[in-house]
Amino acid sequence: MAFRRRNKSYPFFSQEFLIQNHADIVFSFVIFILIGLMFEATAKTAILFIQPQYNVTTLSPEGEVTLYHYGWKDSATILFYFFIAIILHAVVQEYLLDKVNRRLHLSKSKNTKFNESGQLCVFHLVSSVWSFYILITEGYLLHPSSLWENYPHVNLRFQVKFFYLTQLAYWLHALPELYFQKVRKEEISRQLQYICLYLLHISAAYLLNLSRVGLVLLFLQYLSELGFHIARLFYFTDENHQKMFDLWAVSFVFTRMATLTLMFLAVGFGLARSENQGLDLEMGNFNTVLIRMTVLLLVCLTQSWLLWKFIRFQLRRWREFRHEQAVRKKAAPKQPLRTLKRDSLGHHENGVLKAENGASPRTKKLKST
Numbered sequence: 001m002a003f004r005r006r007n008k009s010y011p012f013f014s015q016e017f018l019i020q021n022h023a024d025i026v027f028s029f030v031i032f033i034l035i036g037l038m039f040e041a042t043a044k045t046a047i048l049f050i051q052p053q054y055n056v057t058t059l060s061p062e063g064e065v066t067l068y069h070y071g072w073k074d075s076a077t078i079l080f081y082f083f084i085a086i087i088l089h090a091v092v093q094e095y096l097l098d099k100v101n102r103r104l105h106l107s108k109s110k111n112t113k114f115n116e117s118g119q120l121c122v123f124h125l126v127s128s129v130w131s132f133y134i135l136i137t138e139g140y141l142l143h144p145s146s147l148w149e150n151y152p153h154v155n156l157r158f159q160v161k162f163f164y165l166t167q168l169a170y171w172l173h174a175l176p177e178l179y180f181q182k183v184r185k186e187e188i189s190r191q192l193q194y195i196c197l198y199l200l201h202i203s204a205a206y207l208l209n210l211s212r213v214g215l216v217l218l219f220l221q222y223l224s225e226l227g228f229h230i231a232r233l234f235y236f237t238d239e240n241h242q243k244m245f246d247l248w249a250v251s252f253v254f255t256r257m258a259t260l261t262l263m264f265l266a267v268g269f270g271l272a273r274s275e276n277q278g279l280d281l282e283m284g285n286f287n288t289v290l291i292r293m294t295v296l297l298l299v300c301l302t303q304s305w306l307l308w309k310f311i312r313f314q315l316r317r318w319r320e321f322r323h324e325q326a327v328r329k330k331a332a333p334k335q336p337l338r339t340l341k342r343d344s345l346g347h348h349e350n351g352v353l354k355a356e357n358g359a360s361p362r363t364k365k366l367k368s369t
Helices: 015-036 040-050 074-104 108-138 158-180 185-207 211-237 243-270 289-331
Strands: 055-060 063-068 278-280 285-287 346-349 352-355
Touching (some): 015 074, 063 158, 074 108, 074 158, 108 158, 108 185, 108 211, 158 185, 185 289, 211 243, 243 289, 285 289
Antiparallel strands (some): 346 352
């Protein structure tokens, strides 16, 4: 299974060899783990990488329900889906984005941003639909109070835990992709910022048992980012498509306001009035004043930083627009004024001689001899 066209062969384990064949190497690891399921001696070890662990069966009015909590074995599952994310990244790049790039003939800088937006557009679309499905099936949208009631939310359903594990795996895979995709040095710091922020917030929601609030926030964030990357893809295909950035700007501001409102409602008021107060690591309870204030401060600083970047981005767009308008006005040639032909009797208008008062002059009669 080859993901890249080989125009040139490189020595084994050289830098170019690893970059060109990284998806094939990772694919072999995945196949090796899957083969382990076929043998009884290795099946128990292989299942650690594929299936979420720490399941507990409980009785409910609906019958037996299997719930999950987190532990150190989740790192093995995250590693497996880390490999899967690298493979899917290569598939999207090879069979979708590279084909579009050949038709657009973009510059190097635009090509890097186009690939970034293409990859994130696919991921945000899948994640926003997936998270919205979980919110509907779990009833979190219809009952907002369930976001903080009965805290700590230690036991998770399969789809919730699997969602968080795949989210962590994806954003972890984005770190080596900076090397595999040969991202420019100017772009690395910017991409590292949002990758680390996603890892920090998702890990905090997962480990502090704030998974329900985290699901809603991720849905809002992914929906907003999906609009931005779709707008940027359309902009790269045709630079006249800029109206979608205006739609994204509205959704961006709404997302920031909704995020802050939800965090203050769930963490600042909901958990503050909860009966389970105090720190209990065995029960997974982190409902203390210090932790609540730290979480709120982290979210507020992040949203403020995003708003500051957004304002600078909009100001830069406005300055570029004003500069383009000024250049167009200077480049436009001045048209000379059209003058009317005049003669002694008047002027010509529509092929007819007019007098100065607007009346047609009388023609002289010839005397008959």
